[in-house]
Amino acid sequence: AQSVTQLGSHVSVSEGALVLLRCNYSSSVPPYLFWYVQYPNQGLQLLLKYTSAATLVKGINGFEAEFKKSETSFHLTKPSAHMSDAAEYFCAVSDAGYSSASKIIFGSGTRLSIRP
């Protein structure tokens, strides 16, 4: 069974600083990996996804993530934080690709705060 571990339930950075949100996965098959963002009182929306093509994936709002199979990691980064990045971020894994039989399992989330 697949699982996702997000290290750090809360991360705080200064505006303009590097954002690093950590995600480690476990999967018995080549995983499909995702990062989602949730703003207050809203549903989740996709930031980026890993599809086994390029290991460095670029997403929306300047975020990117690198798939490292040897470390079973898929950390999310952004070079320079903006106040608007304050939100909850979720890493997710699917062990059946885009199959109709897939489960998509989410991590526990990391709340990102931005200090002025």
Next chain:
Amino acid sequence: DSGVTQTPKHLITATGQRVTLRCSPRSGDLSVYWYQQSLDQGLQFLIHYYNGEERAKGNILERFSAQQFPDLHSELNLSSLELGDSALYFCASSARTTGELFFGEGSRLTVL
């Protein structure tokens, strides 16, 4: 706007009662997923339907059931409600070719 519609947005009920949450997926999406989000459990996968058939099941209690209808809308039925069932329930739909989940805004259930 994700294109996924969930009703009701808020629901307050008493222990022991039964409620039904409704989800309309994006036009053309055949998959519907249900998730429960609570402070202590995070975002828990409940169940996945594809074109009317159950395809994957997660940590869904026996008191909960779901179905997907021929018009592809889905309902999540919660019965014999307990205080611990208070949570935000999300529905998401996906297109088979992309794997991206599109989430509704959720139904917030409060059990008193």
